[in-house]
Structure formats: C-alpha cells, structure tokens
Amino acid sequence: MSVTMKEVAERAEVSISTVSNVLNGYAHIRPKTRARVEAAIEELGYRVNMPARQLRIGRTGVIGLALPELSLAYWGEFADSVMRAAQSREIGVLIEVTDACRKRVLEVLDSPYRRITDGLLVVPNGLEPHETDLLDVPYPLVVLGERIFGAPADHVTMANTEGARAAVAHLASRGCRRIATLGAREGEVMGSATLRLRGYHEALADAGLPEDPDLVVTANPWTRATGAAAVRELLARGIDVDAIFAMNDAMALGALHELHRQGVEVPNEVAVIGFDDIGDAEYYEPALSSIAPGRDEIAERAVDMLLARIAGETAEPRLVLADYQVMERQSTAVRR
Amino acid sequence: MSVTMKEVAERAEVSISTVSNVLNGYAHIRPKTRARVEAAIEELGYRVNMPARQLRIGRTGVIGLALPELSLAYWGEFADSVMRAAQSREIGVLIEVTDACRKRVLEVLDSPYRRITDGLLVVPNGLEPHETDLLDVPYPLVVLGERIFGAPADHVTMANTEGARAAVAHLASRGCRRIATLGAREGEVMGSATLRLRGYHEALADAGLPEDPDLVVTANPWTRATGAAAVRELLARGIDVDAIFAMNDAMALGALHELHRQGVEVPNEVAVIGFDDIGDAEYYEPALSSIAPGRDEIAERAVDMLLARIAGETAEPRLVLADYQVMERQSTAVRR
DNA sequence: CTGTTAGCGCTTTCAG
C-alpha cells in the first residue's frame, strides 16, 4: 500500500491534521512545522489519496466530456481545446464518446462516472431537440453544440446560422449563383443542420438568388464519405452548380475529392466552402475556405461556466454564442 | 446531497450490507429481498458513490491515457480506439495531453490523478530513450509508441522499422530511385524517427540504391508545416528526387501541398507515401499511400495488458509489436 | 440468507 498521511504525520512528529493543513495551504502554521512536514512528504514520496479526499470533500476535480467521437478532426481538435482549458485550471477530464447515438448519450448522462466527475460537458448529438428534460440532471451540466431551446442548463454554442449565412454570402460575393449545400437532414428540428440550412436560405435571400430544392442535398452523418456521395449525386443528376457550401469540413473534403475525381475544377468551375476550419483545411488541394467557429473560445467558456456551476453558482441558465470568422482560401478564389 | 445506500436500505427494510450485496451481485440473496432492494434503488434513483467505493476497494475503474495531443489526426484516432477498447471493457479513460514535452510527461507520471486511475497508458514522446528509470513507477503502466529498451514496463509498439522499410521498398518497386525521407531528427537515439530511418536505409540497401545524405531531411515536430518546409528545402536546393517517404501522414499532407504549389506532379514526377494511414489519407489529392500501423490492435492489446497488470499479473515486462500494412493509393501509382 | 462491525484516508470543527 502506498504512503498515507498518518505516516507522514508520524515522521514529521505532528498530527494528521497538521499535515492536512500544510497540504491545503492553511495560513497559520509555524514555518518550522511546515518545513518538517514538507520534508517528510518529500522523503516518503507522499501523494494525497484522491478517493479519500473526494469522499470527504464531495468533489473530485475531474469533469466529464461527452462527445460523438475523437476520430473526426473537429472533435479531436475540440477535445484538445477542452483539455488545455481544463489543464490550465488544474482539473482533469474524463472523456466518453457517444457516437452521436441517443442510447449512448443517455448512458453517459446517467453513468456511474458521474459520481467521479464534478460536472459534465456534453455534446448531445443524438438527442432530439424536444428532449430537453433528459438534460435535467442532478449535477452541473453545460451543453455544447446545437441549440436546445429551454434546456435546463447552460449552453455554449457556435454561430451556426450566422456562420452559414456568411459562408454563403461569401460565395455569392464571388459571383456564384447556383450554390448547393451539403448536409441537410430530414426530420431534424433544431440541430446544426437546420440552423446552418437556415443561414443558407437567409444568405440566398439577401443576395437575391432564387431557391432551388435540387441544390439542397441531404447527408447523414457528416463525413468525408457522405460529402463525396452528395457531390456524386449532384453531378449524376446533372444539376447546374457553381458553388458548394458543405456544412462541415469533413464533407467538404469528400466533396473536393469527388469533384477532382470527376474532373471538375475547383474553384473556377465550382467553388467550395466548409465549416469548422479544422487544421488540415489550408493544406487541402485546393486550400479549403471555411468558417472558424471559435473553438478555443467555446472550450474556455464552457469549462468556466461549468466550474462556476460546480462552485455553486445558481443563476438562470445562460446561452453563450461564440464568434465566428470566415477563412477565405483558394477553394473560393473564383476568377470568372 | 444525493441518495446513499443507507437510505436505500431503510426504504427496502434491509441492512446496508444487503444492499451492497445486491449491488455487487452476491449470489445468495432471496429473490424477494433482491426485488425489494432493486425497487428501492429504482424509486430513489440511487447511484453508488464511486469515491467511497474506491476508498474501500482501492480501485477506480478508470485508466489514464497520456499522449502528445488530440488535435493531430493520428492521436485523435488513436485515442478514439483506446476509448472504444476501454468502453467495451467497462472502464473509463482520463486523458492528459503532454505536447510531447518532457516536463509535462513527468508531471503526468507523477500527477495526483494517478491516485484516481488504476493504471496508465503513456506515450512517452518527449522523454529521452535512456530515461527508462523514469518509467519505473509505483502503479501499473503500459508504454506505447517508440521502443524504450529495458523499460521496466509492458510495451506496445508499432512496426516502425519494418513498416518504413516496406514503404520505401514499395517506392523502389515502382521504379523510384531517388527516394527522399522527411522527418529525421538530430540527436534522437531510439525514437520513431530513428527506427523509421533505419527502415529507410535497409530498404535502400535491399533495393541496391545508393545512399545520399541530401535525401534525408530533418523535420521536427512532425506536422503539416514541417512537411511542407522540408519539401520546400528539397526543391530549393535543387535536389534530384523522384519519391518521398514522409515519416507520418501529417508531413505527407504538407509535402503534397507544397509539391502541388510548386507545380510538381504527384505521383508521376514525385511519388509520395506516408505513415499512420489516418482516415483522411484516401481523400487527399492525390489519395495518399501510407503504412497502416494497426491502431486498433495496439489500443486493444495495450488496454488488455494494462488491465492484466491491474489485476495483479506479475510476469516479466512484455513487448508487443503490432502488424502493419502497406496501403497503396494514387500517390504512389507511378507510370513511367 | 442477512445484519453487525470495523475501518479505507482524509478534512474539518472545536478545544486547548
């Protein structure tokens, strides 16, 4: 068994509580005593027993992060941002992946690990938007990602509609008039797809471009493969297109790939813009324009809000909307 | 405060230990008693208090995973594999990122979180190969990644040398004769760079190709940016090259990008192969050939070995070498 | 088959 506080206390010839006080930075301790204790800790290589402390304190210093998967670039990068935000605040992160599947999300919300995390950051993809009551849990929770109206929890989200609108406006400003979008989802009510699609429609209206249902292509999930398939469908049906707004960068990569395979030149024949601004985007061929959704900002705000709740803050649930930015690259550098 | 076992016991009109027995699947319990207890648990929405159980049991059911970063595709995918392996064995994963920096690795090895994890999976990038004694820790440990000779712990690694050798052999078999490699590191002794470089040299010898120091390009860290820079250097110095073996896919992507920017045609003028076989590889332009290092196998073996150690297994430290596979794609489909 | 009991290692009043 490993070293306990009792042994440290014996070695330093003080009481257990004094050791505890030293460890927790209690102010009024004679320097000599403190030094003796610290020496003993050092010599014995003592580390606090977290479970014991937790049992006492009721806190673990660890938060949970539940997201769809780590193997998709955006989530990997997002998790990285969260890790760094957490690390700088000296808290640990227990990650669980849900595959954006309802069942797994429910499991995670109700998992025994919730007892060893002080709170949870959850990306509820897989839940229906009306299921807000499922998010009414007995522990601090911050919801990330698509907007769930009336969720009984803090919510940090990206500017889905506004970003999408800016992306499409950017295409329109480059002279594109037949702008397709990839990633619509049937039946979805208030998820990212719906919000981004709304931005798409708004931008068309702003630019005075006509709507055409043929230009709205369904894709689910949002992967390289479905992006490529969507383009394949568009081309197979002979639909006139001069630009594509893919609702995420993975689909955009699939689209670029398929366009190239079919000999369609990007950006001059078809311009392409994505959403997420993953790190790879500027290295694609051609470099992919995208919407940067403020990943670090989202991660930091989310962690801070969660910590505030854990610390006992009881204000009304808040909604934070991160800033977005249009990243213009070669894939939309149209010359006509 | 949340529901305790005591309350469940009172409600079910049994003793605390009976509740505990039910929860832990103790065999000899009268069905009626069990039913009463389960009903009480259900009604009260009881969940075990993990810290308390841990304090008693000495185990947490959580393992740590320390790796350089999550935002690089390979690590994101690898973490995903570990998560899934862990999930199917009903254990949690606490991730920490080290930035492949010595200081952070040491912190992680000695962090208080080690008390809430039953063991650690560590990618020790950042440590020098002679520092094996730093890995002599008082908890179950499995080392991942480059080979550290004589490490006092189990070790799961990919076939660095063999994979690199196969990659270069593949290029040679396509008729390439001036094969450059990107990612050498000065001063490194036994890391992935050294091992992959060794495979490169072996393959040249096998193919009867002459060595040329100009063809070995340094790059550190292994990112898109350094890959691009390495190619820039190669071209700027006017070095005759007809193929590139990038020591990972991130550098390969950077290389593809830079080659394209400079109007060099891949694969016909210069063939390119990477290492890692990340999910994006087949969507790059052109689709990137690569070495698949057996990611899932590594993750599963590592988790299993760690769990065995946690369960008290005391055999000599073992070394597991995962299988690799050459993934041939367009970027090496040379026609000459 | 079920209950009693003794801690696991730590923090936190409360005395001294």
Add this chain to the structure above:
DNA sequence: CTGAAAGCGCTAACAG
C-alpha cells in the same frame, strides 16, 4: 498555532 475526534459512503469479514 496544533491536536483530537467525528465522520464522508462503502465493502468485507464474521456472526448469527
């Protein structure tokens, strides 16, 4: 300024 003592919620002998 330091120590004694009372648990946090749970499990694991051991009795009954």
